[in-house]
Amino acid sequence: MSTNHLEPTDRTRITRLPKRGDYDLATIHAILDEALVCTVAFAVDGQPFQIPTGFCRIGDKLYIHGSVGSHYMRQLAEQKLTACIGVTWLDGIVLARSAFHHSVNYRSVILFGQPTRVTADAEMYEALEVFTNKMCPGRWDDVRKPTPGEWKATMLLSFPITEASAKLRTGGPKDDEEDYDLNVWAGVLPLKLTASALIPDDRLKAGVPVPSYLR
């Protein structure tokens, strides 16, 4: 295993449409860094569960956080449950000439690993700073930092990004040769998560301007 490339395992090898698979760390990291939400799947006594949650990446670790009162966070941490974490980013609808060849363009990552509860102050601080700035670049320096009580109420878990794979589809439709002559419009409808106009809080203090990082 080179440092830039993960070796596929039985759990991460792309068997369906394998040419869409990508095991390069640069690809995996880029998808993780752009996505705002991941899905954490796990099994308790054989019963599958999944929870959507925000996350961030620092180096080869993926971080999630939640309340120390969160049932699923405690299950993960106390039982060291193996999680399957997924991220899917929808980039467009692929409109083929036949119903059968319709598809979507996407970038996804799947990752398997066991959680480690992070308790070191420096690692917690860095992860929450990176997490906050991922949701809104520049935000951390502008807001009130956590109090000791808030730190204690927060559980942070890390997962190693060592058993993971990406799967991507890009480009236009792939139609059957005989369908290219049909009078059907074909192409891609690109999709993107976009921000619209800010909604100020009802109790926004008078005179507080919109910060430059949000303009």
Added chain:
Amino acid sequence: MSTNHLEPTDRTRITRLPKRGDYDLATIHAILDEALVCTVAFAVDGQPFQIPTGFCRIGDKLYIHGSVGSHYMRQLAEQKLTACIGVTWLDGIVLARSAFHHSVNYRSVILFGQPTRVTADAEMYEALEVFTNKMCPGRWDDVRKPTPGEWKATMLLSFPITEASAKLRTGGPKDDEEDYDLNVWAGVLPLKLTASALIPDDRLKAGVPVPSYLR
């Protein structure tokens, strides 16, 4: 259990921030109908997996489809694995005055159930029509319909929408009372999945116009 409301079970009851939970079928259906992709989580010998996939809803059934060669579809169908299906729709980033109270606005659904393989032609046809028109309203009537060989290559699974719950957050930040006087901008950055300009296929037949349903 009324027909408009699902009774929470041990698997679907919202225990963390229960006031965000919603068991009304109208809410659950609306979230499912707007989302384009769901995540199917399942466990094989205690090992969790998850797969993102398109889906549609007809009445009280959720449908996914894939190739008859798809490993996970076959595992689900042949072993009648209980799946946990999730949908998450991100509506905005909630910018509070403290790092701790940052949040996101979202609408999510979680559903537990066992798959039934659909083999009746009429139900398959209807599901694939609804699926195609969900991705792109009006598309089905415009494209080449599946051939007998394509029908045979397609596996369709249905899940009952009978054990499910929704969880939602809307509105602005909820700050600690003493933080409202801070000189920090607070509010919501709304997010939405939006379409941009169509990309015609390189091999689009000359003279084929963009259909009205895509304009």
